[in-house]
Amino acid sequence: MAIEIKAPTFPESVAEGSVATWHKQPGEAVTRDEILVEIETDKVVLEVPSPVDGVLESIAAAEGDTVTSEQVLALVKEGAVAAAPTPAEANAPAAATEEVELVGDLRVAPAARKLAAEKGLDLAKIAGSGKGGMITKEDVVKAASAPAAKPAAAPAAVQVTAAPGERIEKRVPMSRMRQTIAKRLVQAQQTAAMLTTYNEVDMKPVMELRKQYKDLFEKRHNGVRLGFMSFFVKAATEALKRFPDVNASIDGNDIVYHGYQDIGVAVSTDRGLMVPVLRDCDSMNLVDIEATIADFGKRGREGKIGIDDLQGGTFTITNGGVFGSLMSTPILNPPQTAILGMHKIQERPVAINGQVVIRPMMYLALSYDHRMIDGKDAVQFLVTIKELLEDPARILLDV
Incomplete structure (x- = not known):
């Protein structure tokens, strides 16, 4: 049975919000009360939890989309279990199924880089378990859940690193708040x-x-x-x-x-x-x-x-x-x-x-x-x- 995940009921002073971050992707298992998505309004950030155990079936509003009160955000299939990878998928090298980015001297999966930025984690302090020492998304999740993990750094602090003589710029959207x-x-x-x-x-x-x-x-x-x-x-x-x-x-x-x-x-x-x-x-x-x-x-x-x-x-x-x-x-x-x-x-x-x-x-x-x-x-x-x-x-x- 598919359960609709809806945006919270906004107060009268809040007309709409923006989808800030999805913590789960379609096909991933979710548990009751686990945070699925964050909705950023002009006042606060609201967390939307899963009402049931199951699997996130589909997403109806992507990150950055504007949503209104009670709008459907996703569907969760109640009681379902995420499909386990086949032996071939489990044994396949990470580089064969996922792109690799270079962050300095580090080899990082794009999903891992994005998640590390959201969590405020230093990639240099995360041990990579992928092929050739590549840092995978699972490595970042493990580092974020470690007891000694530090609180997330401020997401608003955008760092632009340039080599001597380079003139680079970085454009990021202004948050609704x-x-x-x-x-x-x-x-x-x-x-x-x-x-x-x-x-x-x-x-x-x-x-x-x-x-x-x-x-x-x-x-x-x-x-x-x-x-x-x-x-x-x-x-x-x-x-x-x-x-x-x-x-x-x-x-x-x-x-x-x-x-x-x-x-x-x-x-x-x-x-x-x-x-x-x-x-x-x-x-x-x-x-x-x-x-x-x-x-x-x-x-x-x-x-x-x-x-x-x-x-x-x-x-x-x-x-x-x-x-x-x-x-x-x-x-x-x-x-x-x-x-x-x-x-x-x-x-x-x-x-x-x-x-x-x-x-x-x-x-x-x-x-x-x-x-x-x-x-x-x-x-x-x-x-x-x-x-x-x-x-x-x-x-x-x-x-």
Whole structure:
């Protein structure tokens, strides 16, 4: 009996997706819940598993094809068993049935090269079992499933190697997610009256507090680590309550004021920038925030952040400092009207009480939509965050 494998039901905000990768080919055996194909939407990558044990009979949508919700992707023959190779096929040299490519000094089957690229594996570290040491697809599968295998490298990192004097180019299609990111960023700049105000914060109080309690915090809360982001989220939450315009959004000619604080935290993943949302931050403590952010980071690396995690949000925080950025201008995340940019903590000489001292300082940047937020409110909002971080006891005391 043939079972139809269909694309997932996309949410209303997702019109269509693209077939990213087929993990099985026609004629190959599949098991129940084994991932057959990945569908890339403009928000996340969705995995489509097999509902039954059997054999993949046919594929109806090739890699790169655009598919809609509930569209048939393939047929799986339930209960069937993949045909075993004949003795002649089993004993035939790999080179007789499969082409060979040269990758440097390595002899590699095309399917093996493609799979290794998808898995982020170094071909030089894979032992070839084919004729003349050729690396086969089975060798790559074995290397990928080895316990010591490293996580897949970023598929977006395209390497172009050229010999001295050569001028080569490599053209690759832009992923659907990258297209959407590009479209939204351009749209934000074209439709909003975006301005950015800057300030700096002395991170010494937060750093000393973290240093004093981080080990006890981690031990007390089952391995949850105390970072800086939770302090920024709590400070931003308090500032948003004091300045509701910064927590609002624009919908056509209407202003939508939100009686809650849902803060998006920008996460860099192999597939691009994603902004999962912390819900009801006013009711979250530092432990809840750190645990949720750590979970977002883990699922982001694994490609398992869901569409629901990305929906909504009334404010966004992005941290370019983890990559070494000293100063930047963050771009709005529509329909939100403001975004906070964190940066690298850098020791600098500052004047305190008439004395020049060295302090760990961080530049903060608040980009905002001037259609909605006046400059005075934007500056005071950023000053509020600065004051709360430089005296973190105020966060806990709500003063």
